[in-house]
Amino acid sequence: MKSSTPHPRSIWILTACWLLPLLGLVLSSFPPVQSADVTMADAAHQEFARRLALFSINVYGKLSAHKPGENIVFSPFSIQTCAAMARLGAEKETATQLDHGLGLASSEPKQIAQSFHQVLAAYQDSQILRIANKIFVMEGYQLRQEFDQLLSTQFLSAAQNVDFAKNVQAAATINNWVEQRTNHLIKDLVSAEVLSSNSRLVLVNAIHFKGTWQHQFSKHLTRPETFHLDGERTVQVPMMSLKERLRFADLPALDAKALELPYKDSDLSMLIVLPNTKTGLPALEEKLRLTTLSQITQALHETRVVLKLPRFKAEFQVELTEVFQELGMSRMFTDQAQFGKMLQSPEQLKVSAIIHKAFIEVNEEGTEAAAATGMVMCFATMLTYEPQPVRFHVKHPFNYYIINKDSTNLFAGRINKI
Incomplete structure (x- = not known):
């Protein structure tokens, strides 16, 4: 009834x-x-x-x-x-x-x-x-x-x-x-x-x-390293390593840097945006509210990178x-x-x-759906005719995205702790 x-x-x-x-x-x-x-x-x-x-x-x-x-x-x-x-x-x-x-x-x-x-x-x-x-x-x-x-x-x-x-x-x-x-x-x-x-x-x-990554990480190079949860606390995480030519951008307006990791046989890639400081993620997130992903991807340029990225879930x-x-x-x-x-x-x-x-989950072989990494950058000193490689070490909280060639945001996220 x-x-x-x-x-x-x-x-x-x-x-x-x-x-x-x-x-x-x-x-x-x-x-x-x-x-x-x-x-x-x-x-x-x-x-x-x-x-x-x-x-x-x-x-x-x-x-x-x-x-x-x-x-x-x-x-x-x-x-x-x-x-x-x-x-x-x-x-x-x-x-x-x-x-x-x-x-x-x-x-x-x-x-x-x-x-x-x-x-x-x-x-x-x-x-x-x-x-x-x-x-x-x-x-x-x-x-x-x-x-x-x-x-x-x-x-x-x-x-x-x-x-x-x-x-x-x-x-x-x-x-x-x-x-x-x-x-x-x-x-x-x-x-x-x-x-x-x-x-x-x-x-x-x-x-x-x-x-799978277009440039895969070698498992034998993965080592336990320190990841900074904040200004004081740290944890040991499995840190993957890669030396490769990748698209990178220094983003002074965001007080951050960005790196793109392409996936094999697709127009998809992971975009990692890493604040320059260990405790810089909240400030970065505020600035990202006024910044489109296309603005970041347009700033990327190819260069040699020494990358360290934590394996995480x-x-x-x-x-x-x-x-x-x-x-x-x-x-x-x-x-x-x-x-x-x-x-x-x-x-x-x-x-x-x-x-x-x-x-x-992100590991040496690749990712499924979305991935993120943050990094701190400095320059390595090397005697070479090529520009010195950028060091992109993701050792503190960061944002990540999985996007296609049009910067369509399929996945997004942040890693605060591992």
């Missing part, structure tokens, strides 16, 4: 990203793109990357404030993609808040979907970066045709009916899908307790990156409701949410939660 008072049904938005090194894996080449397509789409790619970078800065700032002193790893692209799928079913004030909060280039659903499709399609056949979207729908309910079509054609997201009232089985179905698409690394993204007969939709994005899980509310996207969580473009039935819907989970 239905209650006489309408009760908003719930939408769950779940994102998952895992990053882990691949050992001895032969990676297929990054899918070729026609030059004419590159010329036509170049401006759109750069604008998408610029807006994603701003969203990443905003989310990072909130996560950093909520989790002071903790290691952070997250995928701004995964979070934005999942929320953008919900945006396609939103209208009125809810849609306007999502447009502004996500930093979308358009308020037109078809154009929003197309902007994400350009990234999703570029990596559709990649063995290095895998991105998958899925929408789970309560049995007995149908998606509106336009919403369903945009998700399936542009977000490459197929709909699947499940019975959320059978919450244990429904959670297992969702978690199995996520696990399969993250190389069995993300488990139990959603618990059975959060699903019920009131649940109507679960939107999921899973992103999985596995890459980091895990992170967060419920993003408070972050989204602080970014101006609050109506979606209330009984006044407007998601009338999702279901054929006229039921009122609201977002119950947004869950994001991420993991990273």
Whole structure:
């Protein structure tokens, strides 16, 4: 028997990203793109990357404030993609808040979907970066045709009916899908307790990156060395070493330096931004709020580098409701949410939660999804006709990103402790 008072049904938005090194894996080449397509789409790619970078800065700032002193790893692209799928079913004030909060280039659903499709399609056949979207729908309910079509054609997201009232089985179905698409690394993204007969939709994005370094570190050169947690405390960590020509930038305006480590057979790389001082990360993070990744990558130039980078792992899980509310996207969580473009039935819907989970491991062979390193620089004295190599020693807290050639920010994070 239905209650006489309408009760908003719930939408769950779940994102998952895992990053882990691949050992001895032969990676297929990054899918070729026609030059004419590159010329036509170049401006759109750069604008998408610029807006994603701003969203990443905003989310990072909130996560950093909520989790002071903790290691952070997250995928701004995964979070934005999942929320953008919900945006396609939103209208009125809810849609306007999502447009502004996500930093979308358009308020037109078809154009929003197309902007994400350009990234999703570029990596559709990649063995290095895998991105998958899925929408789970309560049995007995149908998606509106336009919403369903945009998700399936542009977000490459197929709909699947499940019975959320059978919450244990429904959670297992969702978690199995996520696990399969993250190389069995993300488990139990959603618990059975959060699903019920009131649940109507679960939107999921899973992103999985596995890459080997273009210039691999030799394991026999890895040695225990000191990593400074702050101005006083230190720990011994396994420190990897590499001497190679790499793209580097001195960033005096940020009181920091940057280094790019490319991944083999792809247009992806890890960008490491290291403050110049042991305790300089908080000040650097403030300055990065006003600095785009493209500004940093444009300053990079190739030079000989003596690199020391710690081998590390980091895990992170967060419920993003408070972050989204602080970014101006609050109506979606209330009984006044407007998601009338999702279901054929006229039921009122609201977002119950947004869950994001991420993991990273960096070692001598490579990384999966996101990686970070910080470094202190000085110059080595050598008798040579070439410029003296830069010493890039990541021995204190730092920021890191995994980006593509357009500086699209796929993963971001910081390492405070190892």
